[in-house]
Amino acid sequence: xxxxxxWSSIPGSLPFLLDGxxxxxxxxxVALAVGMVWGTVLALMRLSPVAPLRWxxxxxxxxxxxxxxxxxxxxxxxxxxxxxxSVFNLAPGTDVRLTSAMVGFALFESAYYAEIIRAGxxxxxxxxxxxxxxxxxxxxxxxxxxxxxxxxRNMVPLLLTxxxxxxxDTSLVYISALADFFGSAYKVGDRxxxxxxxxxxxxxxxFVLCFALSRLVQALQKPKAQH
Amino acid sequence: xxxxxxxxVFTQESVVGDGATxxxxxLAGLKMTVTVSLSAWLLALVLGSVIGVLRTVPSKGLQxxxxxxxxxLRNIPLLVQLFVWYFIVPELLPTAWGNAIKQLxxxxxxxxxxxxxxxxxxxxRVSEQVRAGxxxxxxxxxRAALALGLSLPQAYRLVLLPMAFRLIVxxxxxxxxxxxxxxxxxxxxxxxxxxxxxxxLVDYTAQPYESxxxxxxxxxxxxxxxxxxxxxxxxxxxxxxxxxx
Numbered sequence: 001x002x003x004x005x006x007w008s009s010i011p012g013s014l015p016f017l018l019d020g021x022x023x024x025x026x027x028x029x030v031a032l033a034v035g036m037v038w039g040t041v042l043a044l045m046r047l048s049p050v051a052p053l054r055w056x057x058x059x060x061x062x063x064x065x066x067x068x069x070x071x072x073x074x075x076x077x078x079x080x081x082x083x084x085x086s087v088f089n090l091a092p093g094t095d096v097r098l099t100s101a102m103v104g105f106a107l108f109e110s111a112y113y114a115e116i117i118r119a120g121x122x123x124x125x126x127x128x129x130x131x132x133x134x135x136x137x138x139x140x141x142x143x144x145x146x147x148x149x150x151x152x153r154n155m156v157p158l159l160l161t162x163x164x165x166x167x168x169d170t171s172l173v174y175i176s177a178l179a180d181f182f183g184s185a186y187k188v189g190d191r192x193x194x195x196x197x198x199x200x201x202x203x204x205x206x207f208v209l210c211f212a213l214s215r216l217v218q219a220l221q222k223p224k225a226q227h
Numbered sequence: 228x229x230x231x232x233x234x235x236v237f238t239q240e241s242v243v244g245d246g247a248t249x250x251x252x253x254l255a256g257l258k259m260t261v262t263v264s265l266s267a268w269l270l271a272l273v274l275g276s277v278i279g280v281l282r283t284v285p286s287k288g289l290q291x292x293x294x295x296x297x298x299x300l301r302n303i304p305l306l307v308q309l310f311v312w313y314f315i316v317p318e319l320l321p322t323a324w325g326n327a328i329k330q331l332x333x334x335x336x337x338x339x340x341x342x343x344x345x346x347x348x349x350x351x352r353v354s355e356q357v358r359a360g361x362x363x364x365x366x367x368x369x370r371a372a373l374a375l376g377l378s379l380p381q382a383y384r385l386v387l388l389p390m391a392f393r394l395i396v397x398x399x400x401x402x403x404x405x406x407x408x409x410x411x412x413x414x415x416x417x418x419x420x421x422x423x424x425x426x427x428l429v430d431y432t433a434q435p436y437e438s439x440x441x442x443x444x445x446x447x448x449x450x451x452x453x454x455x456x457x458x459x460x461x462x463x464x465x466x467x468x469x470x471x472x
Contacts, residue, residue: 003318066404066446066447066450067443067446068407068409068412068422068446069408070414070422071411071422071443074425074426074439075443078435168305171306171307172306172412174306182304182307186310195314195315196314196318199307199310199311199314200315202307206303206304207299207303210301214301214302
């Protein structure tokens with residue numbers, strides 16, 4: 001191997017890389033929060049007896065699950081910025097890349113979360129809903145007080161695993177040159193001519209973070225299985 | 228909105244003067260996406276099956292090797308892995324090999340990196356499905372096969388794997404769809420697949436909405452075709468008495 005490794009660009013660029021990591025986490029957390037809320041709404045619409053709601057939810061979920069994340073991000077980076085500026089009342093020329101990334105990820109992940117939540121709801125025995133309505137709860141109350149809490153318990157490992165996947169997918173904001181963790185590492189590597197070391201460093205950091213998080217998810221599952 | 232819709236832009240000849248219409252560009256991108264995805268899927272199936280089997284064999288050492296393979300490939304983002312294969316591997320190989328790779332035509336380098344990266348990335352996920360399929364079979368199958376005098380490789384080849392593959396067709400379908408979607412990431416290294424051609428169309432035709440709607444429809448078309456084919460396969464190889472309806 002004739003390549004000489006030179007890791008000297010890493011210590012000096014750590015603040016910049018940490019800023020990038022913070023951007024990645026911001027996008028992940030926003031997409032997570034919105035994804036849970038909008039995903040639950042979509043899941044309930046998908047299971048609703050009202051046909052138009054069901055069609056809308058099914059169409060939305062199938063559309064976002066059939067299209068690559070790169071296309072969704074490109075849609076939001078290239079076509080929506082003006083729309084976003086007017087909706088959020090931003091001054092013209094503001095950098096909407098972070099906002100459009102958050103919106104794109106949130107809408108995209110909601111479709112995946114909706115499917116996980118729907119599977120969780122459908123894994124609750126039917127007798128629970130029957131008993132709840134027999135006790136006089138409305139369908140909405142039955143969902144909120146009886147079905148969803150039980151569904152959540154089954155869903156949590158899958159939701160967390162999807163969150164880890166989401167964190168990895170935030171690296172795709174590279175296509176808009178937004179400085180997330182991977183983008184920052186690439187820029188430092190490009191500037192210093194030390195792309196090899198920076199990419200290996202970025203890969204190692206992602207590996208450590210995601211591996212630790214997935215072990216955490218597995219540890220969370222074990223006590224529940226003993227019930 | 229003062230946007231002018233113009234769907235006939237697809238039948239226009241491109242201003243680059245290569246004699247192709249913009250629709251031809253999009254179809255070239257579609258062809259590249261399908262080529263890269265199918266090649267990577269083949270690689271992923273072969274490697275994933277081997278690694279999945281390795282995770283279930285009695286040898287602890289082999290199990291750990293396979294587990295490491297899966298953990299490394301699943302915990303590093305696809306984009307990072309792609310850049311490693313495209314930028315870093317030629318640097319880290321012995322100088323002669325590295326130079327030989329760098330002298331290949333750029334699109335060959337991009338296709339090679341894309342196919343290897345996608346294939347390996349998906350092989351980790353396929354191996355998890357294969358492992359789940361094998362582990363869902365009753366332990367009696369393995370024991371009966373060994374009691375009948377089959378060696379362990381024969382037991383896998385003749386008894387376990389045929390059943391396991393029939394059971395995991397549904398999760399393999401979603402992995403197959405994922406490969407087509409993940410191929411879009413390869414546009415970042417310059418590979419002219421469908422998403423990249425979409426961006427080219429936006430740049431050259433100044434009709435972003437038509438371009439992106441057309442490209443999105445292409446992805447939906449791929450989705451429908453794959454799901455139809457795999458649904459047909461699933462019905463053909465369904466095992467009676469199991470839950471798959």
